Amino acid sequence: MPELPEVETTRRGLEPYLAGKRIVHAESRRARMLRRQPRDRDFADRLQGRRVIALRRQGKFLLFDVEGDLTWVTHLGMSGRMEVAEPGDPEAKHTNVVIRTADHEIRFVDPRTFGFMAVFTPEELAGSTIARLGPDALTDLPPSRALALRLEGRKPAIKSLLLDQRIVAGVGNIYGDEILHRARVAPGRPGGSLTFDEVKAIRRAIGPVLRAGLKYGGTSLQDLAYLLPDGRAGEYLDRLEVYGRDGEPCRRCGTAIRRSVISQRSSFWCPSCQS
DNA sequence: CCTCCATCCTGTGGGC
DNA sequence: TGCCCACAGGATGGAG
Numbered sequence: 001m002p003e004l005p006e007v008e009t010t011r012r013g014l015e016p017y018l019a020g021k022r023i024v025h026a027e028s029r030r031a032r033m034l035r036r037q038p039r040d041r042d043f044a045d046r047l048q049g050r051r052v053i054a055l056r057r058q059g060k061f062l063l064f065d066v067e068g069d070l071t072w073v074t075h076l077g078m079s080g081r082m083e084v085a086e087p088g089d090p091e092a093k094h095t096n097v098v099i100r101t102a103d104h105e106i107r108f109v110d111p112r113t114f115g116f117m118a119v120f121t122p123e124e125l126a127g128s129t130i131a132r133l134g135p136d137a138l139t140d141l142p143p144s145r146a147l148a149l150r151l152e153g154r155k156p157a158i159k160s161l162l163l164d165q166r167i168v169a170g171v172g173n174i175y176g177d178e179i180l181h182r183a184r185v186a187p188g189r190p191g192g193s194l195t196f197d198e199v200k201a202i203r204r205a206i207g208p209v210l211r212a213g214l215k216y217g218g219t220s221l222q223d224l225a226y227l228l229p230d231g232r233a234g235e236y237l238d239r240l241e242v243y244g245r246d247g248e249p250c251r252r253c254g255t256a257i258r259r260s261v262i263s264q265r266s267s268f269w270c271p272s273c274q275s
Numbered sequence: 276c277c278t279c280c281a282t283c284c285t286g287t288g289g290g291c
Numbered sequence: 292t293g294c295c296c297a298c299a300g301g302a303t304g305g306a307g
Binding site: 286 | 297298305306307
Binding site for chain 1: 277278279280281283284285286287288
């Protein structure tokens with residue numbers, strides 16, 4: 001999916017079209033997209049006629065405040081994107097949810113349907129996984145000491161722990177590899193084996209890597225599953241140091257980048273720079 | 276609590 | 292061209 005930079009780019013792209021706007025119509029064309037909504041009819045019922053107050057984000061979740069103390073939640077999953085269109089514009093395949101304001105349509109396009117939408121009451125929100133999300137990796141990064149405590153004694157690879165949204169929210173598979181390369185820590189190292197200096201290096205790498213991704217509008221892979229709300233592709237792909245560069249030379253030292261499988265996900269890393 | 280792993284989907288690209 | 296397999300930006304629930 002879309003990781004933090006892509007989700008934040010999406011949030012910014014939607015803001016002018018949703019902040020302060022009234023929702024006149026909401027419909028889902030695939031029941032699966034509402035699977036987190038306790039009763040799926042609540043989704044349209046709670047949105048229609050209400051105004052969106054503010055667009056927030058925590059980690060990879062979009063959290064839109066809606067009149068009546070409601071939170072409209074979107075997770076883009078692996079292949080989700082949001083489009084801003086005018087009514088009548090041709091629809092992309094897999095347009096699974098459509099939200100209309102007075103003069104625009106917000107379309108949730110998600111081929112793999114790993115994403116979801118829901119409109120939660122405060123109680124429902126408190127009972128959801130969103131309540132268990134760790135601090136946002138961009139806006140709320142905890143100090144190294146706190147991170148070190150969360151890694152202490154942990155057996156899983158640091159790469160897996162970086163992807164654990166309960167520890168820090170927002171890092172995914174691409175930026176996780178980029179962060180570890182910048183911090184010069186090998187992805188397979190057990191979390192509990194890191195020295196405090198290594199934890200500090202990772203902590204220091206998170207902000208710059210995520211901000212660089214954000215600056216270029218995120219990373220659109222070849223399949224273009226992720227696009228900005230206006231339809232443009234993110235431009236960070238060419239700037240990636242390791243992700244997807246299996247066999248290519250490390251830009252720092254020239255050694256061939258390796259691919260390893262860690263927790264059933266690909267990890268790309270430089271065996272000389274990272275140890 | 277922790278760790279591991281299968282699972283939910285559709286699309287694409289490579290090898291034969 | 293067609294077929295089959297591997298793989299893809301994520302999160303979760305259940306087993307142990």
